[in-house]
Amino acid sequence: MVETLFALLVVLGMLAVGSYAVAVIDGAAGAVLGRTAHSNVFLLPIYQCASFWLVPANTTEAPDAWAWRLAPVLYLTFAAMGLALVPWSPSFIPVDLTTGIVLWGALEPLATVAIFLHGWSANSHFPLLGAYRYVSLGLSYILVSMFVLIGVSLPAESLQISAVVESQRELWNVIRQPLGLPLFLIVGLGISFWGPLNFADSSDLAEGTSSESSGRAKLLWQFGRAAMLVAFSAIGASAFLGGWLGPVLPGPAWVILKTLFILVLLLVLGRLLPRLSPDRFLTLAWVLLLPLAFVDLVWAGVEALP
Amino acid sequence: MMGGKPYGRAMAMTADDLRDGLQLDPLSFSVGPFWPVLPPGFSAHVTLHGDVIAEIQVTSIPYPVALPAIFRQALEKPVPIAELELARACYHLRQLSHALWVNGLESASLTVLQRIHALQPGDSLAGLRTWLRRVGFFFSAGAEKGVLGRDQAEKIGGPAARAAGIAQDTRQDDPQYQRLGFQVIYGHGSNCRARWQQWLDEAEQALSLAARAREQAVCTSDCDRVETPRGVMGRGGSPSDATFVLQELLPGLEWSEAIATIASLDLAAVSDYAEEGV
Amino acid sequence: MTFVDLTFFVCAAIAIYAGWRVFRTDSMVRASFFLLISFIAVGIIMLLLAAVYLGVALFFMMAVEMMVMALFMMMFMMNPAGLNPMNMVHQEKVAMGIGIAAFVALSGVAVFGDFPSRPVPDGLDPVVSLGKELLGNSMLVFESAGVTLLATMIGVVAMTSHRGRFGEANEGSVPPGLEPGGDPAGKPQENDQKQQGHHHHH
Amino acid sequence: MSLISLLIVAAALIGIGLYGAFSQQSFVMLMMGLELILNGVMLAAVGFWAMTGAGAPEGQLLTIIVMAVMAIEMAMGFALVVAVYRGKQADMTESLSGFKH
Incomplete structure (x- = not known):
């Protein structure tokens, strides 16, 4: 009972601290690259939260009220479920399911459903377009991510995330399967629609799926996006960078360091790169990324042969 | 129904x-x-x-755009080319910064806006150009779309027409500009990428012209017509609205490409009043 | 009542209620998500039954399927939300009778049937045993399913594509014209066709 | 959670699915009915596997096969809808009287 409560606290803490870290790192990256002088990158997210909190909520004509209110909550819940799968050390894993990798693979399509629902239920054209556009891309992300994740579970001979971490004791998957991590990170940017892959909430759609929401609903949605990015980084760190494995420092410290490393990488990339046209990225995803994911899988299979 | x-x-x-x-x-x-x-x-x-x-x-149709006062003054009396060209460079860079923002490069867009405030004649834009090329801006959404026909390009005029290969620029008829070694930049192509490059090139050319003009303290000599960043403005009239081109140009494009196309074109008419407070 | 029982009853209620709502809602997008909820509830019941892989597999299979279904609905009618009442049914009484009869018959089997009680042994790892079965004794079944899926993919693309290998996909399915280039023989009047197109918006 | 309660839930799902498959006019809604039937079938299969099958792996295999069948049914269903829609602008069962255009 105490252990369950502790695990719950860790996941909730990770949600809060992780999202705050995302906001700080993103603000810092923006300040460095955009050469704007923000007052203080550490306080800025708090000001932003406060301003979102105080803005009155918006509504549209005849939205699907249930779905509209629920979608951000669902998205955040899926991010939290993803964070719960992250193993911190051999002895502390909030949820150690024997099919953890598959559950993570299931969270991605479920997140897609939540994003679609968020855009569709507002009953307005820009959110609808964002949702529509996202789903057409989401299917390709899911496939790529599936293959890459099967790739990491091959050397582990298990679908358990802790077993995947343990299988990297000699060699991290990022070296053993060099294609895996880049592909996984592209999927991560896609599913949390960040930076160059922000197709669902992009500026050319007036913020797409969230263009009709404001105030606390919007805050929750942004919170979910940041949390999803953290969950992706943490799972990526476990599946490719050896999770808790590392010298000197205790396991959880390594998990945090590696997660932060991936987060910084993703956020800087997000600030640096322009948005492609969705049409072009769709072609890229099916013609280049999916075959690369196949290659990764074959590579992993050949490498895992005894 | x-x-x-x-x-x-x-x-x-x-x-x-x-x-x-x-x-x-x-x-x-x-x-x-x-x-x-x-x-x-x-x-x-x-x-x-x-x-x-x-x-x-x-x-x-969009509201007429108010140009910096210097362009209107150029129709009344000779004005220093340095000032005129600096205003031109600022105008083009502001357009470019908007295009960057639309294509998801908010940081770069802010950087460009900040550069505009501190822009000096003779500044080089090579760093900006290299950076935009490296991050792939010239391959972002809509880069190859929004292709103008020759008629449409003529109707729009200004940098869009020059990018599409129409070598028309009033400045080449001005002996003072000729003395500064002015040559028309044209012919990048008629898609969005070409127009983004045209803005960048013209801004860079304007800055170097401004530097030379400031050294030699040159003023314009032709008061009948002036080449504004939006097209030719003369006693006969100023560039008029060309928004209706969009009705032919956009069908068939994807939404993001269409938005990038709109952001790559400067279609509003020029207002009879100058920008205030400049 | 244990925690497992409680979860089971809640999930069962959700699965049945959501399944019922599928046919009672005014928007097809909502209907497909109700179906998804029903599947997820069944997936959780499977997790309770220790079918760890199947339950989770059901989540992602159905999330993708229902997403595609919703997307198709959007393509055919881009009505952002169910603003119009939607009740497109035929032979409803008969259908209801069949449904109830099937329920009664199957429940009768459940209640009066005599099933042996042989639960899953304690030491069994369901995921490993499923994997060994799939790539061992039942390899042929598994591979046939794979080949069938591949054939489906190819067939489906061929069917939906606008252009076939030898021209228009629906070429030959339209009777030839009465005169060269004319309307095909037996083509319904323009009015009729419009009517059919509008039909589902009633 | 006993086998009987599991099977009753499965029977209810199958019953509702049958009602949907027989009553709905729209192709897509009809497919939803079929999916709901298969949902009940899968639940029953897993129930049997867990309670009476002594963990025989074939029980799980059956469920996997049902999932594959669902995927095929969906894909074929949508392909048919698109093909019919292309030819006839119809997405209702009544508007089809035969398989030919």
Whole structure:
């Protein structure tokens, strides 16, 4: 009972601290690259939260009220479920399911459903377009991510995330399967629609799926996006960078360091790169990324042969 | 009643499809005039098939744009070329910064806006150009779309026409400009990428002209016509609105490409009044 | 009542209620998501039954399937939300009778049937045993399913494509014209066709 | 959670699915009915596997096969809908009287 409560606290803490870290790192990256002088990158997210909190909520004509209110909550819940799968050390894993990798693979399509629902239920054209556009891309992300994740579970001979971490004791998957991590990170940017892959909430759609929401609903949605990015980084760190494995420092410290490393990488990339046209990225995803994911899988299979 | 948006509500009805003949339900709605991505005052009625624009009808043309006062002064008396060209460079860079913002490069857009405030004659834009090339801006959404026909390019005038290969620039007739070694930049192509490059090139050329003109303290000599960043303005008239080009240009483009195309074109008429407070 | 029982009853209620709502809602997008909820509830019941892989597999299979279903609905009618009442049914009484009869018959089997009680042994790892079965004794079944899926993919693309290998996909399915280039023989009047197109918006 | 309660839930799902498959006019809604039937079938299969099958792996295999069948049914269903829609602009069962155009 105490252990369950502790695990719950860790996941909730990770949600809060992780999202705050995302906001700080993103603000810092923006300040460095955009050469704007923000007052203080550490306080800025708090000001932003406060301003979102105080803005009155918006509504549209005849939205699907249930779905509209629920979608951000669902998205955040899926991010939290993803964070719960992250193993911190051999002895502390909030949820150690024997099919953890598959559950993570299931969270991605479920997140897609939540994003679609968020855009569709507002009953307005820009959110609808964002949702529509996202789903057409989401299917390709899911496939790529599936293959890459099967790739990491091959050397582990298990679908358990802790077993995947343990299988990297000699060699991290990022070296053993060099294609895996880049592909996984592209999927991560896609599913949390960040930076160059922000197709669902992009500026050319007036913020797409969230263009009709404001105030606390919007805050929750942004919170979910940041949390999803953290969950992706943490799972990526476990599946490719050896999770808790590392010298000197205790396991959880390594998990945090590696997660932060991936987060910084993703956020800087997000600030640096322009948005492609969705049409072009769709072609890229099916013609280049999916075959690369196949290659990764074959590579992993050949490498895992005894 | 079927289809369209009766009483403001979108209703389902199939319509002919542009792509492969599968007749699906179009989505009709209005955009503008309160959307910072579009030129101020511009609004249109759009019909989409999925993400592809089937039809666009301009319902309100953008407000005329007020140019810096120097361009109007150039029609009354000779003005220092250095000042004129600096204003031109700022104008083009502001357009470019908007295009960067639309294509998801908010940081770069802010950087460019900040550069504008501290822009000096003789500044080099090579760093900016290299950076934009490295991050792939010239391959971002819409880069190869928005191809103008020759008629359309002529109608729009200004940098868009020069990018499309029409070597028209009043400055080449001005002996003072000739003394500074002015040569028309033209012919990048008629798509969005070409127009982005044209802005960058013209801004860079304007800055180097400004530097030379400041050294030699040259003023314009032709007071009948002036080449504004939007096109030729003379005693006869100023560049007029060309928004209707969009009605031919946008159908068939994807939404993001269409928005990038709108951001790559400067279509508003030139106002009779100059920008205030400059 | 244990925690497992409680979860089971809640999930069962959700699965049945959501399944019922599928046919009672005014928007097809909502209907497909109700179906998804029903599947997820069944997936959780499977997790309770220790079918760890199947339960989770059901989540992602159905999330993708229902997403595609919703997307198709959007393509055919881009009505952002169910603003119009939607009740497109035929022979409803008969259908209801069949449904109830099937329920009664199957429940009768459940209640009066005599099933042996042989639960899953304690030491069994369901995921490993499923994997060994799939790539061992039942390899042929598994591979046939794979080949069938591949054939489906190819067939489906061929069927939906606008252009076939030898021209228009629906070429030959339209009777030839009465005169060269004329309307096909037996083509319904223009009015009729419009009517059919509008039909589902009633 | 006993086998009987599991099977009753499965029977209810199958019953509702049958009602949907027989009563709905729209192709897609009809497919939803079929999916709901298969949902009940899968639940029953897993129930049997867990309670009476002594963990025989074939029980799980059956469920996997049902999932594959669902995927095929969906894909074929949508392909048919698109093909019919292309030819006839119809997405209702009544508008089809035969398989030919």
